[in-house]
Amino acid sequence: MSASNGSTSGLYSKALVTGLWRENPTFRLMIGMCPPLAVTTAVKPALTMGLSVIFVLICSNLVVSLMRNLLKPHLRIIMFTVTIATFVTICDLFLKAYQPKMSEILGAYVPLIIVNCIIIFRAEACASKSGPVVSILDGIGMGVGFTVALCILAGVREILATGHFFDVRVMPNAFVPWLALQMPVGAFVTLGLILALINVLTRRKES
């Protein structure tokens, strides 16, 4: 982040807002696509996954930012990975202890946050170059952007595949569930349609 970005508060708000829309990791940058495809069968697991990613992003961004002046260039990736793995393991233990049901549904996808592209990307692109406050705000922004994207995908899939939203019945009884949307193909189709919609909207805005 260069000095040309203006005042400090401008820098902070920019760090916070970027991840929400302009550089939304799921809908605009299309990185870290494993959870959006794998854990969006229902809103509850998607939300749990999103909150876990927010926690890990904030913690790893903070730690990486604090050690940024000590990093050796050729050892930085391994430092990022060690940091991220630590917080993911802690998060996984907390889920197992306090949300055993969610932990069971998410299964291997919580440990897989370690190799999620978003977190290592933010460590590399933001936290290893900026101060702790900007890094935390960036973690919050990116994390919330990711969580909202997951919840949109999961909402569409849960309503159409089960007739429920957040485990509450919302569709009329005559509604026939679209079981295909609960399977992997449903994730791809839903994601593709949402991306198409976003492209249409942004192109209209640009022209």
Add this chain to the structure above:
Amino acid sequence: MSKLKLVGWASAHAVFFVQQSWLLLASSFCFGLLIAMTNTALSGRIEQNKAARLNDLTKALLPGAEVFQPVAADIQVSLPDGSKEKARVFEVLSRDQQRIGWSFNAHGVGFAGPIELVLAVDKDFQKIMGFDVLASSETPGFGDQIRSGFYRKQYADAPAEPLSLVKMGDPALADAQIVAITGATVSSQAVVNIVNTFLTQIKSQMQEKGLIGNVRQ
């Protein structure tokens, strides 16, 4: 002279190594400590959750169940892949210490991954009380119907004998014939196989060891 050179060479490299990697070494130590502390704080609760879940499922299968006593006897189950393992069998007691049945864990390979079950049988091991799924990754809408509905109900009151899978039949009959789920024959067969593997071997070994009577109804 050459010895001195070697020492100099080694110490120079050691210094270089520490210079380059001290941050990694130090932070690995701190992070390891952090994880160990979290694990110590939470492991009790995690174990409790696992036990509570197993107990809840078993309680639903055996009404009135209160106490689960692990069976000390060494019961070995040989699996279809040729390996052997010690079965985890529990004697299920009611509040007033009366035996109301037995429960045990069973597992095997399903359509899309491993299936883990908990099975309950009555106190004489004559009748299956039912099963529940601890973990499975069967196809939503098809194979995962083993968790619910008519398929699971068929096991309640079925005889504790080798079961067989049929395509047509009356699911309401409490017999050794299990009617398959349409579109999920592999998952249906997998559960039957798992139940047969564990049930028959555990039953015969418990009879040998005198834990249950040899009587046939």
